[in-house]
Amino acid sequence: MNFSVTILGSNSATPLLDRHPTSQIVNHLNRYFMVDCGEGTQVQLARFKVKMNRINHIFITHLHGDHYFGLTGLLMTYHLFGRQVPVTVYGPRMLEEITLLQLKASKTTLAYPLHFVTYDPDLHQMIYEDDFLEVLTIPMNHSIPTCGFLFREKLREQNMIDGVIEKYGIPWDAVSAIKKGDGYLSPSGIYYPNRDLAHPPAPPRMYACCSDTALHEPVTDIIRGADLLYHEATFTHDRVAVAHEKLHSTAFEAALLARQARVSKLIIGHYSARYDKLEPLLHEARITFPETYLATEGSVFEVGR
């Protein structure tokens, strides 16, 4: 039951030789969801051998270039490779306009369907749903309209305890209800509670991706109990004034949110180019939230168990 996050890039606005702008792949049951697509993301996909054709949904947090300037290039590469499977892009207003203008300028009619979903950056709402997963927006506090994303598993079916079907003579048409949590009443009037018939499902796992943003209290409730939180930490806390001015967070603030929201694990990223070494950011966060890790390119984080 794969659920993991691969970091493709985690630097802030100015790319460095070895630190690329933001992009991540969320792998849920081997379906790939991209979050942000900074310049050079295509090459990062190749570098880390991510199968780009598994990506059908691309979520863009906001329209600062370091979060989306690689998008149209990726869409063009899909086109040149003859992709036929649809791509859906979720973003703020203007993303569709910009992308379509670029396609128009290159006189490109894509070989595959491209859909846009424009979200309201002020709302916490579901923007994607399938049988196993839903994705919700998380309003951020940044200099332009910005949303993070919450990837939340749906409650899974229970697994039947080995042998009970035969032991109690349960008919197949009753199994589906038991897997959803029901007990079973036999024709002879004996009632078997659900706990005697099925293993409880694994609790749904959650991944919350919060970037770019100043520390934003309303986020706490939305991400409470997440198995994994990515939160931007552009600066160390000695530069908190700059962080607040630019509506970014410090490593301490990211850790504080992680602690208040009782998440299991924190990844920090979106580092300012001023930091040659990232350890000061990590050490600062770990004082407040020991389960903090650096988003380094190519690293993979499991979500939950």
Next chain:
Amino acid sequence: MNFSVTILGSNSATPLLDRHPTSQIVNHLNRYFMVDCGEGTQVQLARFKVKMNRINHIFITHLHGDHYFGLTGLLMTYHLFGRQVPVTVYGPRMLEEITLLQLKASKTTLAYPLHFVTYDPDLHQMIYEDDFLEVLTIPMNHSIPTCGFLFREKLREQNMIDGVIEKYGIPWDAVSAIKKGDGYLSPSGIYYPNRDLAHPPAPPRMYACCSDTALHEPVTDIIRGADLLYHEATFTHDRVAVAHEKLHSTAFEAALLARQARVSKLIIGHYSARYDKLEPLLHEARITFPETYLATEGSVFEVGR
């Protein structure tokens, strides 16, 4: 008297791990002119230690993404670094619209003046001029409006032969005319022809950059005698049908043009991602034009002497 071309990227539409999309730096007397700015160009500038603040003029050949998707990112980095010196971008219609839309979406008011010059892709005309250099468009034959660029030095002043000023008692106010090619008539009526007074100037050097294009005969006259020609060679000639369909050139065709236009040296580039090794392209071109070289990233080519 620097005049050179640095290749930052020379692959065609799909970037590879070690081959980036198109960008070049033309260095003329330590003023840097950029031609095209594909995705990842900023990082290539850093990789090859090109002083990005020396770039004041950026020429975009056409609006296929592999030639300009790095532009707004570069302009944003200048902004974040507090640049104040103006930047002028030369491109086809719609480049300004796209760039300004991206800046608007990020609510950016640049810290420096940004000028756009829209050229007519059907005309061979001068779009840039200073005391030492002029840049002219070269209409290409591609699937969307496209121009190459001709960087042409102006005729330089002659240098006075050592000692003649004192020997013939030439007054300072006559020197300027002599440097422009005049002779000198002394007060006593003796005429000294220019050849006895000054060294002839070095002939003006020319660099022609032709991409993307199918082989296009009218280019021959424009680039005739160029010291250096960059010409796209997306395919080997066994794929000439694909090349013609996509309005690209083969290595043989690039070499043929170089020979017909009597240029001194040819660089080929804009390689299709299908070529793992580039030697077949080079060998094919050299049969027709021995002075052919591969545009590899980081390589520097001198223009002329």
